[in-house]
Amino acid sequence: MPPTAQPTHLVRPHRRSRFASAFSLILLTLIFGGCAAMKRVGQDMELRIQLRHYFNEQHVQVDHGKNSLYVRFVDSPLNNRGHAERLDRSRQTAQYIKAHYPAVNEVNRMLISFLASSGRLDLNPKPVDIFGFDRTPELVFDQTVQRSDPIVYADNKHANASYFASRDETDIGITNLQLSGTLNNGVSLVPHFTVHGNATVSGGKIVTAKAVTFDFASYSPQATFGKDPPLILIGNGATIAKVTARNLSSSTRAEFLIAEIPMPQFLQMTKAEQVTLRLGTKDYDLTPDQLAGLRDMGQYAGTRAPNVAHP
Numbered sequence: 001m002p003p004t005a006q007p008t009h010l011v012r013p014h015r016r017s018r019f020a021s022a023f024s025l026i027l028l029t030l031i032f033g034g035c036a037a038m039k040r041v042g043q044d045m046e047l048r049i050q051l052r053h054y055f056n057e058q059h060v061q062v063d064h065g066k067n068s069l070y071v072r073f074v075d076s077p078l079n080n081r082g083h084a085e086r087l088d089r090s091r092q093t094a095q096y097i098k099a100h101y102p103a104v105n106e107v108n109r110m111l112i113s114f115l116a117s118s119g120r121l122d123l124n125p126k127p128v129d130i131f132g133f134d135r136t137p138e139l140v141f142d143q144t145v146q147r148s149d150p151i152v153y154a155d156n157k158h159a160n161a162s163y164f165a166s167r168d169e170t171d172i173g174i175t176n177l178q179l180s181g182t183l184n185n186g187v188s189l190v191p192h193f194t195v196h197g198n199a200t201v202s203g204g205k206i207v208t209a210k211a212v213t214f215d216f217a218s219y220s221p222q223a224t225f226g227k228d229p230p231l232i233l234i235g236n237g238a239t240i241a242k243v244t245a246r247n248l249s250s251s252t253r254a255e256f257l258i259a260e261i262p263m264p265q266f267l268q269m270t271k272a273e274q275v276t277l278r279l280g281t282k283d284y285d286l287t288p289d290q291l292a293g294l295r296d297m298g299q300y301a302g303t304r305a306p307n308v309a310h311p
Helices: 008-055 083-100 263-270 288-301
Strands: 060-065 068-074 109-116 126-133 139-142 160-164 169-173 177-181 186-196 211-219 230-235 238-244 254-262 275-279 282-285
Touching: 008 060, 008 068, 008 083, 068 083, 083 109, 083 126, 083 139, 083 186, 083 211, 083 254, 169 288, 177 282, 186 288, 211 263, 230 263, 238 254, 238 263, 254 263, 263 288
Parallel strands: 068 109
Antiparallel strands: 060 068, 109 126, 126 139, 160 169, 169 186, 177 186, 186 211, 211 254, 230 238, 230 275, 275 282
16 A cells, blocks of 8 residues: 655645745844944934034934045035135044944944035036045145045144145144043044144245144033133133133034134243143143143244154
């Protein structure tokens, strides 16, 4: 008697379960992978909204590639201003990203650009300025000038001089002077100015700036400064200069302020043994290393580039 054939309904469930398991695995992979991608998109959208509010910009675009983050200011009011102001904004943007963007550890490069469109339907706006930063954030790219080596800041006791041949200008500055707390919860200062000519060549002819820009960044749960607070430079107990710090922020969590210090008063400050920066109602005493860095910047205030050899 031939063996009885196994009913097909007993086989199909086993075969269907194998396919179901494979499909479930693929589905779970897509779901979890999609969730990660959607989370990153959500972070980009949140950053875009924050940047719009902090800088009072109408058109900000944020997206990411592999290990890169792209921020574009389209038709910014700064398009009609000088290159230095756009560089200031890009520095502030990079500092904000480092402090607040959740996925910053996945970012090796930040490209911050200013674009100009010809109208609402312009899908290909033309670049005005493009700046690149690493995650630290340090400037490694300016406009169309690709540097073969990253800019290196040894420490806060020495100024950095970065020459850009396309503009025949040298940016002089210090990466960050932490006045209080930490970058995520405190007040920091980025002092800088620009000279015409190549200041990286010892003895080269240069035309120095008339003022030094102080960029302050403050991060705290509540607003630290009011609208456009005064900035007073105090050296050895005496007032050297009093200027206004423009508060560019509309957020209580992150505040960005810019002040212009006339070069004569800046140099007078660097000659003092003790220096206090009074911003609003807050006093910040500079450390010996911070004051040494500002003195080093002052060497570029002449008509010839100094002979400096930093470690």
